[in-house]
Amino acid sequence: MVAVSSWGRLGQFEHQVHRLSDRLSVANQLQRDRYGLAFGMGRSYGDVCLNPGGVLWKTTGLDRFISFDENSGKLLCEAGVLLRDIQRLCLPRGWMLAVVPGTQYVTVGGAIANDIHGKNHHKAGSFGDHVLQFTLARTDGSLMQYRPADAMFAATVGGLGLTGVITEVELQLQRVPGPWLAVETLAYRNLTEFFDLADSSEADWEHTVSWVDCLSGEGRGIFMRANSVDAGKDQPRSGRSIKVPFVPPVSLVNQWSLRPFNSLYFHQKKSQRASVQHYETFFHPLDNVLEWNRIYGPRGFFQYQCVLPRSVGKEATQAILRRIARSGTGSFLAVLKTFGERESKGLLSFAMPGVTLALDFPNQGAPTLQLLSALDAIVREAKGRLYPAKDARMPVDLFESGYPRLKEFLTHRDSGISSAMSRRLMGN
C-alpha cells in the first residue's frame, strides 16, 4: 500500500498502485483487479482521482507517441502522455494543443476525463472538442475505439474516469506561428468593467482570463487577453523553476499576507499594457513553482470553481465575492473568466455558457466548510454548477442539479470502477 494524495493535499490515503505500461494488456489488468480507478498526475484537487483502500491504475507509464502527421496536425498517442510533452514535440513543427489548462503537468487521459478548459474557451471549447477518437479499456476485459458520434464518447469526455481507462487518443492539434503570444493587460475596478472587457474582447482575442482580488468585494482585478503571434524570436525561454522545499507548519496564505499581497499585485499590474510572452509564462505561470500546493500548509486547501449562467452571472459573482470579502479568507490565486456560448460534448462536462470563478481556500476546517456552503447556496440559486476536478466536498443535491444529464451518464459507467468522489456523489 502506498499513501497518495491529490493536489489539494487534504489527506493522504493508502492505495494499491498498479503501474500500467503496456497499452494492449491494460484491459486484462483491469479485469484482474476488477475494482480500481485510473490515476495520472494527480493534479485534480479533491477526490476525483482517489480510491482509498483500493487500486489505482497509474497511467503515466503509457507515455508513448504513436504517430504524428505534420500536414494535418493529427496526433495519436497513449493516454499517459503529458500535455507538456505534446507541446514540446509539436511546437517546433508548427502545432499546439488547441486547449490547455493552467498546468501542463497533466495526462491526456486526465484532460479528457475532466474535460478541461483553457483561456480560449470562447473560441475553442473544451479539450473534448479536439479529440478525434480514443480507445477505452473496461473491467470486463474489452478494448474498444470510440468517436465523437458514439454515446460512450460523450460519457467518457468529462466522465471522471468512471467509464473505463483510456489507453490511446487521437487529437486534432491547432496550427500556430510559434510559442509566443501578444498579451494585453488591463485593470478593471468592478464586475461591470470586467464583463465589458470580456465581451468586447471575445471577437478579436483568442485567450481571455482575469485575476480577481477576492477581498475587494466589488471585484477589481486584472484582465489579460492574448493572441498567438509570429514574434520572430526563437530563443528558448529560460527554463528556471523554483520549488517550495517543504510544507510550512501553517498556511503562508492567511489573513495577514493576503490583503497586502493582493493590493500590491493589483497596483503593480494595473499600469502594465502590452507585452510578448512565451506560452508557458502566459498559460502555466505556476508550473515554474514546483509543488506550490505546499504553501497552504499541512492541512491542505480547497479549490472552489463554479460556473454561473450569464443571465445572473454578474449578480451571483458579486454575491460570492462579497461573501468571501466578508470572511477575510481566500487566496491570491483567484480567476474570473467568461465561457463562450457553446455546450460541451461530455454528459458531465463542466464548461457551459456563463462565467466561471475559481479560488483557493486554505483548509481551516469548519469555518472554511461553512463559507463554502454559503457559496453553494448562491451557486444553487443561480442554477450554476461546481467543477468536479476541483471538488472535495460539494453536496449531492448541488451535483445533481448542476449536472442534469447524470442519469444518462450512469448507464455508461464501468461497474468495476469506483472513486472516492463517485461513492460520495453517486452512491457507489
Added chain:
Amino acid sequence: MSRPRIVIIGATSAIAEQCARLWVRAAVDIVLIGRDLVRVSRVAADLRVRSPHSSVTAHEVNFFNPASITTLAQKLAVEKAIDIVLIAHGNLPDQKECEQDITQAREALEVNGVSPVLFAEAFAQQMEPVGRGTIAVIGSVAGDRGRKTNYVYGAAKGLVERYVQGMQHRFAHSKINVVLIKPGPTATPMTAHLPQRGMASAEAVASRIIAAIDAGTPVAYVPAKWAIIMMVIRHLPRAIFNKLNI
C-alpha cells in the same frame, strides 16, 4: 559527421526507453532489440515521432541463443560500424520463489547474468577489429554484496560486473570503452510492487547513464549517492552485516 549508430538490447525496459528518448534528441541511427517484436516496435514508433530525422529499426531476438545473438551482432556491424551498444535487459525475480524453485533461480541467473554478457561478448567481437566503440552494460548495486533478500538477482549482476571488469582489462589500451552502470532502485514497472519512496526516476537514471557513456566512466553508480552507500555496505564487517535485515 554521420549519425552515430546506437544499439539497445532490452529496448522495452523503462530505463532503456528513457535513454533512447534522450539519444534521439539529436539525429541518430538507433537499433532496438527485444524479445517481443510487437513491444519493441511500439517503442520504435514513439521514437520516430519524437525524432523524424533519426533512423529507428526494431528487431526481435532470442536472448539465450548464442548463435542468434552472434548473427544479429554481425549483421548490425556489417550494415554500419556500431558506436554504442547498451545492454539493458533483465528482470527482478522473487527471491523466496527462487529459493523454493530452482528452475526460477536458473531463469533469473540466465536473463540477468548470462544473457547480458553473451551480448557484450558478441558485440565486442564486432568492435575489436574496428578498434573503437562503447559497450555499456546495466548491472546493479545489488551485485556489490550478496544479501538474503535478493541474492539470486545480486549474483547474476555480480557475474556481469566481473565479466565487464575482465573486458575492461582486455580493452584497456584500445579506444573501446566498456562501461558498467549500477543503478540503485529505480521507479520502473520492474519495481512497481515495491515501496517507491526514495526511488530515482527512470528519466533521471537515463540521463546519468548517457553522461557515463559519453565520458567512458568504467563504473557508474546512478544516482551517485549509491557509490557511497554501497562502499559502506561492502565494507561492513560480517558480524554487523549479518544483523541487518536488508
